[in-house]
Amino acid sequence: MNKDRDMNIVVLPGDGAGPEVSAEAVKCLELLSDHCGLDLRFETLDFGGAAIDTAGSPLPDSTLAACKGADAVLMGAVGGPRWDGRPEMPEAGLLKLRRALGLFANLRPARVIPGLEALSPLRADVAEGADVLVVRELTGGVYFGERTFSEEAASDLCVYSRAEIERIAHVAFQAARRRGRKVTSVDKANVMATSKLWRRTVVEVAEQYPGVALDHMYVDAAAMALVTNPRRFDVILTENMFGDILSDELSVIGGSIGLLGSASVGETGPGLFEPIHGSAIDIAGLDIANPSGAIASAAMMLEHLGLADMGHILGEALRKTLLAGCRTADLGGSARCSEFGETVREYLRRRLVHYDVHLELVTMNRGCCA
Missing domain, CATH: 3.40.718.10 (Isopropylmalate Dehydrogenase)
Incomplete structure (x- = not known):
């Protein structure tokens, strides 16, 4: 060695x-x-x-x-x-x-360890077998956008380029090839312009990975599904703020946020x-x-x-x-x-x-x- x-x-x-x-x-x-x-x-x-x-x-x-x-x-x-x-x-x-x-890529794996289902706040039959990887874009979006603040008003600008979305999408699809061969892209494309570009770009990248299934969920629906049917997910691909929130929610399914590590690459x-x-x-x-x-x-x-x-x-x-x-x-x-x-x-x-x-x-x- x-x-x-x-x-x-x-x-x-x-x-x-x-x-x-x-x-x-x-x-x-x-x-x-x-x-x-x-x-x-x-x-x-x-x-x-x-x-x-x-x-x-x-x-x-x-x-x-x-x-x-x-x-x-x-x-x-x-x-x-x-x-x-x-x-x-x-x-x-x-x-x-x-x-x-x-x-630019934050990888947050979360799984319910077989034999420790009782630690989950979810029913054991819901938590059993949950094994999800959140692939979160890390250097774009609202966390890095221009900010304004006054006593009367404030704003946070959310910006994503096609290139930023493409590179994080490739990370997610490549990870899915090594796992369950499914990517769920999470956005808010019914409201946000950045999410419309996100969804369109992810669909285009998916064409390069014919062996990996792709579906889409709005972020509010994904938040609900994580605690009602976490086994439906394999790899979750999402933007910076959504990934931050969803991965913290996902972390407690195994029993504690203290269990989980992450990699930013x-x-x-x-x-x-x-x-x-x-x-x-x-x-x-x-x-x-x-x-x-x-x-x-x-x-x-x-x-x-x-x-x-x-x-x-x-x-x-x-x-x-x-x-x-x-x-x-x-x-x-x-x-x-x-x-x-x-x-x-x-x-x-x-x-x-x-x-x-x-x-x-x-x-x-x-x-x-x-």
């Missing part, structure tokens, strides 16, 4: 519970790196509100430069009420980082990997946050770096930890954040013993056949 060079990972713990959950994910990655010779190297830098406190900016120039030069970026969470009203809020650093790295350069939950300022420092989303994000990062087998091993250890009943407070358990992380690493250690045996057998067989 030795690489030709070190892989440099910038860690941005951020604010609130972000440092706690990201620390558990990094410990898992360090264990895999040390045991399997992955040559992962970590650099931890302030980001978000923490960087405002130390450097006066949520994304200092030195941090941005380090991220641009990294192989991947692993983030905790940003934001909190203590920075409200600042000229530049912590979330502005995240938007700037996404734009600077060209991260572009055409080139490093990807950004982060749990989809917020900074949870109210529980910061109490060692009770759920690190599952951060660990799941780390597994996605490994896959993105070409280490899919390592990502699978880490994801498997996370699932076994949950199935064994080690759960944090958001899942009705009593495990500490650090305790949960250590249990994941214990499963990793056991799995890596079998992995070593497998590699030895493969090497012996290759020698016999040489």
Whole structure:
């Protein structure tokens, strides 16, 4: 498993519970790196509100430069009420980082883990088998549009180009080829001009993927279907704000927003990997946050770096930890954040013993056949 060079990972713990959950994910990655010779190297830098406190900016120039030069970026969470009203809020650093790295595609997978259907707020027969990937356009739309604000009126401009829609649509259709071969494009084409262009462009891109089915839903109908029949979805393709809202709704179907990781990727350069939950300022420092989303994000990062087998091993250890009943407070358990992380690493250690045996057998067989 030795690489030709070190892989440099910038860690941005951020604010609130972000440092706690990201620390558990990094410990898992360090264990895999040390045991399997992955040559992962970590650099931890302030980001978000923490960087405002130390450097006066949520994304200092030195941090941005380090991220641009990294192989991947692993983030905790940003934001909190203590920075409200600042000229530049912590979330502005995240938007700037996404734009600077060209991260136009946000991938948010959510599934109900077999055996954990009881954790879902939905009836078990509704939640069972749900496995959805939200592909969210990340650098366009209303979040990046021109804004005006006064005491009497305000506006937020939503803009999408055909090229922006085409490139995110290709990501969704390519992902569907590896999954259930179905894309549901979510828009509001009965009202919004950007959604009319969105739908027309997605239909054109779909012609290049004859083996993938395409259907369309208005965003309000999709929101309802996610909680009444989540199994109807495979890949959801949608714009920035709709994707933000729908993926948070989808996250609780598995039991907690704390379970889910995400990847933000572009055409080139490093990807950004982060749990989809917020900074949870109210529980910061109490060692009770759920690190599952951060660990799941780390597994996605490994896959993105070409280490899919390592990502699978880490994801498997996370699932076994949950199935064994080690759960944090958001899942009705009593495990500490650090305790949960250590249990994941214990499963990793056991799995890596079998992995070593497998590699030895493969090497012996290759020698016999040489």
